[in-house]
Each structure stands twice: as structure tokens, then as C-alpha cells.
Amino acid sequence: MIESFKIGDVEFKNRILVASGTFGYGDEVPDLVDISKLGGVVTKSLSMKPRDGNPNPRITETASGMLNSIGLANIGVQKYISDKLPVLKKYDTKIVANIAASSVDEYCKVLELLDAQQRVHGFEINVSCPNVKEGGLSFGTDVKLVSLITKELRQRTRKPLIIKLTPNVTHISEFARACEAEGADAVSLINTVIGMAVNIHKRTPKIATTTGGLSGPAIKPIALAKVYETVNAVKIPVIGIGGIVSWEDAVEFFIVGASMVQIGTANFINPATGITVAEGVKKYCENNGFDDVGRLVRTLQTNKTISIVDSWL
Ligand code: RRO
Numbered sequence: 001m002i003e004s005f006k007i008g009d010v011e012f013k014n015r016i017l018v019a020s021g022t023f024g025y026g027d028e029v030p031d032l033v034d035i036s037k038l039g040g041v042v043t044k045s046l047s048m049k050p051r052d053g054n055p056n057p058r059i060t061e062t063a064s065g066m067l068n069s070i071g072l073a074n075i076g077v078q079k080y081i082s083d084k085l086p087v088l089k090k091y092d093t094k095i096v097a098n099i100a101a102s103s104v105d106e107y108c109k110v111l112e113l114l115d116a117q118q119r120v121h122g123f124e125i126n127v128s129c130p131n132v133k134e135g136g137l138s139f140g141t142d143v144k145l146v147s148l149i150t151k152e153l154r155q156r157t158r159k160p161l162i163i164k165l166t167p168n169v170t171h172i173s174e175f176a177r178a179c180e181a182e183g184a185d186a187v188s189l190i191n192t193v194i195g196m197a198v199n200i201h202k203r204t205p206k207i208a209t210t211t212g213g214l215s216g217p218a219i220k221p222i223a224l225a226k227v228y229e230t231v232n233a234v235k236i237p238v239i240g241i242g243g244i245v246s247w248e249d250a251v252e253f254f255i256v257g258a259s260m261v262q263i264g265t266a267n268f269i270n271p272a273t274g275i276t277v278a279e280g281v282k283k284y285c286e287n288n289g290f291d292d293v294g295r296l297v298r299t300l301q302t303n304k305t306i307s308i309v310d311s312w313l
Helices: 075-089 104-115 143-154 171-179 217-230 247-256 272-288 306-311
Strands: 005-007 010-011 016-018 040-042 061-063 066-070 094-099 122-126 161-164 186-190 193-196 211-215 239-243 258-265
Touching: 016 272, 040 186, 066 193, 066 217, 075 094, 075 104, 094 104, 104 122, 104 143, 122 143, 143 171, 171 186, 171 217, 171 258, 186 217, 186 247, 217 239, 217 247, 217 306, 247 258, 247 272, 258 272
Parallel strands: 016 040, 016 258, 040 094, 094 122, 122 161, 161 186, 186 239, 239 258
Antiparallel strands: 005 010, 061 066, 066 211, 193 211
């Protein structure tokens, strides 16, 4: 059974990653979780300077998901390199550094610092944070800026370059096409969906910034539709993210066309979710006659002539 998958020159041992912001910096793994069983860990978003993030409350639970407005709180890239990266050498898994920034120049500088680190195997570029005023969605909803960021970063690294896209646009496939045209190795989607929740007793928003990013099972159908749209628009691999809590959820993403998947919000309930998903996907493939997980990818049977999404492409 072949479970591994290559992006650029980097081979991930399986197609399951843990998503940015849901697994810290990869250094505080609970004893019960053997992260060497994961394809890789995507770090919390890193910016040049440390950031405190948004005021509290910045997380609230909703019916089938979580609303967050963390606001890019992080220790800054230099502290990550000095304090966190050395701890990661004991783990046999790939480390994908997620980068967020408020200018093209900042993206470039953070990437250059991390590119020099042997233990950083690749990059996921966050152009899709819904909770900061500068950068974030103001970049990720402008296709010209997404192109420019991809082009500038491509010139600065040979390691895998993955651009993480927002669902808060009309046609996510246009953004994926721009990333592909500028040399990205893959796109990952979706980041969180803009959402809101209200305290009816105080008549106030439940999170300080009024709106936040919705994640968890509530967004899985949205994510599947965005992945479907994207895999029909580009040739580069698409990494599916959004509401995966079980191996069955991951199998849906592979059938639709995701080449890899990331586990996000489920890690807050059980940080070992990625491992059970990897085992379940492997068993499903064995039981259904796929000798490589890749053979499952994009096996969806659709009638393209009546599919609404296909008419956009
Ligand atoms: O930190 C956040 O508020 C945050 C980020 Br950077 C992101 O990319 N997505 C999200 O839902 N929250």
C-alpha cells in the first residue's frame, strides 16, 4: 500500500497533515500522539514580529463548528527558529511553516529566514486570515496580489510552496489558477468562512471583533465544493481542509480530488485525530482495491453537463 505523496522534492509519508493554528508550533505534542505517524505538521502562522492577537473573547463554539478571531497571535519568526525548531528534530515528520504578513516584503523576509532552516521542509502561505485588518483577506481576495506574492516567494525558495486560499470569494478557482501560473507547487483550501454569533442576553457579538472565522463540521460541504471547483481548474495538487473529523470525511475529500488533507478543528477535541484518519483511509483503500491512496483521488462520478460548478470553469 503506497501512502506517501510528494510535493516538489519533498516526500510526505502519508497524505494527512495537521492544519495551521490547531497544533501549535508542533513542539507541544501530547504524549499520547505519535506525530511521526502524520505526513506533516503545519505550524501556526508566523509573522516577522511577535503579535498579541485580538482582544478577548476570541473563540466561541457554535452548533457544529468553532468561531475564532485570534488575530494572528504568534511568537514571531525569530523566536520560532531559536526556541521551537530545535525541539522538532526528534520527530520524524515533515514541518511546513505557515507564514502570514501584512506586506509583500514581510512575506519575503519571513520566508527567507525560514528557508535557511534545514528543519523547515516547506511553506504554506496564509493569504486568507479573516481576522486581521492588514494582510489577510485584503490580500487573499485580490487575485493580482495573490499572483504577486506567489511570484515573489517562488523566486526565493525551492522548497514546496503551498498557497492557502480563502473561501470568502466568488470563484476560488481563479485564485488557484493565479497561484499555479506563478509557480506554486500546491494550493490548500479552505481557510475559515466568515461568520458571526450573538449573545441574546447582552445583545452583543460573542467575539470581540464581531465577526470571526468559522471552522469544523459546519464548513465541510463548503470545503468539498471549493475543492471540487479547484481540482477542475488546475493541475497542481489541491490540499483539502475543512471540517474533517473522521477517516470517512477524508475519503470524501480524496474522492472529490484532494491530493492531501489537513485536520484542523478536530485536533481541539482529539489531537490524535490525524492518526486515526490516516489508519482509516489506508484500510478503506485496502478494502476497496486501491493499492495507492493516489488511485482514490478524483474518482468522483459526476454528470458534468448538469453540474453547476462545472459551468463556471
Ligand atoms: O489567527 C487567526 O485569527 C486566524 C488565522 Br491567522 C487564519 O488563517 N484563520 C483563522 O480562522 N484565524
